[in-house]
Amino acid sequence: MFTPEGPTLRELTVQALSSxxxxxxxxxxxFDHTPFxxxxxxxxxxxxALRGLGPFASGLDVCCGTGAGMGVLxxxxxxxxxxxxxxxxxxxxxxxxxxTPPPPGTEPTVAYVRADARALPFASAFDLAxxxxxxxxxxxxxxxxxxxxxxxxxxxxxxFAFPIAAPPSPGSVLYWTLLGFDAVMRVRNVLxxxxxxxxxxxxxxxxxxxxLRAAGFTVALEPVRGAARRPDGSPGWALxxxxxx
Ligand SMILES: C[S@@+](CC[C@H](N)C(=O)[O-])C[C@H]1O[C@@H](n2cnc3c(N)ncnc32)[C@H](O)[C@@H]1O
Numbered sequence: 314m315f316t317p318e319g320p321t322l323r324e325l326t327v328q329a330l331s332s333x334x335x336x337x338x339x340x341x342x343x344f345d346h347t348p349f350x351x352x353x354x355x356x357x358x359x360x361x362a363l364r365g366l367g368p369f370a371s372g373l374d375v376c377c378g379t380g381a382g383m384g385v386l387x388x389x390x391x392x393x394x395x396x397x398x399x400x401x402x403x404x405x406x407x408x409x410x411x412x413t414p415p416p417p418g419t420e421p422t423v424a425y426v427r428a429d430a431r432a433l434p435f436a437s438a439f440d441l442a443x444x445x446x447x448x449x450x451x452x453x454x455x456x457x458x459x460x461x462x463x464x465x466x467x468x469x470x471x472x473f474a475f476p477i478a479a480p481p482s483p484g485s486v487l488y489w490t491l492l493g494f495d496a497v498m499r500v501r502n503v504l505x506x507x508x509x510x511x512x513x514x515x516x517x518x519x520x521x522x523x524x525l526r527a528a529g530f531t532v533a534l535e536p537v538r539g540a541a542r543r544p545d546g547s548p549g550w551a552l553x554x555x556x557x558x
Contacts, residue, residue, distance in 0.1 A: 316346050318343065318346040319343055319346035319347050320340060320343045320346075320347065324339070324340075324343070325340075327339065328340050329501070329509055330501075330505060330509070331507070331509065332507040332508070332509065333450055333509055333510060333511070334399050334400050335507075336509055337378070337398075337400035337402060337403050338400050338401060338402030338403070339402065340402075341379065341400065341402030341403045341405065341406045342402070342406065344378060344379050344403065344406060345379055345406070345410075349446065350378065350379065350381055350446075351381045351382065351445040351446045351476075354539070354541075355445070355476055355550070356381060356382065356384060356385050356445070358537045358538065358539050358540060359385055359443070359445075359474070359476060359537070359552060360384075360385045360388050360389060361537075361538065361539075362474075362535055362537045362538070362552050363385070363389055363441070363443075363472075363474055363552075363554075364388075364389060366472060366554070367389055367441075368391065369389050369390045369391070369440040369441040369472075370390060370391055370392040370393070370440050371390055371392050371393040371394065371395075371421070371438065371439045371440055371441070372386035372389060372390040372393075372394045372395070372421075372439055372440065372441040372442065372443065373386075373394075373395050373396075373397060373435065373438070373439040373441070373442040373443070373463075373466055374386055374394070374395070374396045374397065374442075374443055374444070374445075375397055375430050375433070375442055375443070375444040375447065375459070375463060376397070376398055376430050376444055376445075376446075376447030376450070377396030377397060377398045377403070377404075377407055377425070378398060378400075378403045378406075378407065378445075378446070378447075379403055379406040379407045379410060380396055380406075380407035380410045381445055381446075382396075382443045382444070382445045383396050383407065383410075383423065385443060386421070386441065386443065387420075387421060387423070389441065390421045390440070390441060391421060392421050392422070393421050393422045393424070394421045394422070394423055394424075395423075395424045395425070395426055395435075395439070396423075396424075396425045396426070397425075397426045397427075397428045397430065397433065398425070398427065398428070399427060399428060399429045399430070401427060404425045404427055407425055408425055430444075430447070430451070430459050430462065431451070431455055431458040431459055431462065432458065432462060433459075433462030433463065433465070433466050435462075435465065435466035436465055436466065437465075437466075437467070437468050437469075438466055438467075438468070439466055439467055439468065439471060440467070440468055440470075440471045440472070441467075441471060441472050441473075441474070442463050442466060442467055442471070442472070442473045442474070443473075443474050443475060444463075444473075444475045445475065445476065448475070448516050448521070449510075449511050449512050449513055449515065449516055450510055450511055451510070452510060452512075452515070453515055453520060453524075456521075456524050457524060457527065457528065460473075460524050460525055460527075460528035460530070461528050463528075464528045464529050464530060464557055467557040468557070469557055469558075470556065470557060470558075471556070471557045472554055472555065472556050472557075473525070473530065473553075473554075473555040473556075473557070474552055474553065474554050474555070475552070475553050476537075476550050476551070476552055476553075477516065477518055477521065477534075477550060477551060477552075477553050478549060478550045479543060479547060479548065479549055479550060479551070480517065481543075482543070482544075482545070485544075491513040491514055492514065494513055495512045495513055495514050495515075498510075498511060498512060499512075518534070518553075521553060522553075525553070525555045529557065529558065530555035530556060530557060530558070531555070531556050531558045532553065532554070532555045532556075533553075533554045533555075533556075534551050534552070534553060534554075535551060535552040535553075535554050536548060536551055536552075537550065537551055537552050
């Protein structure tokens with residue numbers, strides 16, 4: 314699961330016993346060598362699915378980490394892209410990342426902003442917002458603030474898009490792995506302060522959809538070409554496309 318360049322077990326343990334913000338500060342230099350960074354195949358398929366919904370002038374990557382989603386925005390937005398995250402370590406790593414430059418004349422400006430996703434400091438500034446691999450860091454009760462902040466950050470008609478995994482079949486290895494992970498996290502958070510919030514099983518489509526609608530979005534689930542298949546042949550993930558109406 315981890316390459317030799319990735320964190321050691323000891324480093325992971327120290328990170329997991331820290332707060333979310335501090336944990337990511339510590340993990341940042343090695344984050345791109347962990348399975349927690351969103352894989353390129355998901356980023357590429359997302360970009361392809363969003364291309365037909367553009368054009369986009371400006372984009373926001375919420376919880377950008379080391380910048381995985383910034384490449385998606387860079388390929389879709391003409392004028393300005395912004396990555397927002399509350400970990401200074403992750404933002405520093407993102408700033409160091411050199412992405413392949415797009416053709417001359419089409420390059421958007423790039424900025425990184427330290428911000429808590431539960432209180433995003435933007436108003437009617439973007440046509441497109443994305444987020445990858447971060448919604449599990451918010452308790453269901455906190456998601457309303459995240460969705461409201463993204464809604465506020467978008468211009469009318471703007472799109473908030475993110476991949477959502479199909480729920481694993483009950484009894485599959487993945488099902489038990491995620492159940493086990495969340496159970497360990499819950500025990501850890503009862504016994505240890507500060508908490509590290511990361512739960513995989515709190516992001517069911519039904520609740521996500523309801524939360525987005527409550528924030529003022531219209532919501533569609535878009536199939537993605539090339540999405541990995543589950544053993545029964547159904548797609549392993551799809552794209553939530555929420556539009557500020
Ligand atoms: C698993 S990483 C994902 C990073 C990147 N989006 C990716 O897909 O590779 C989660 C990121 O969410 C950020 N994060 C978690 N809670 C946050 C919050 N309340 N506000 C801002 N960023 C947050 C972390 O600092 C971390 O960079």
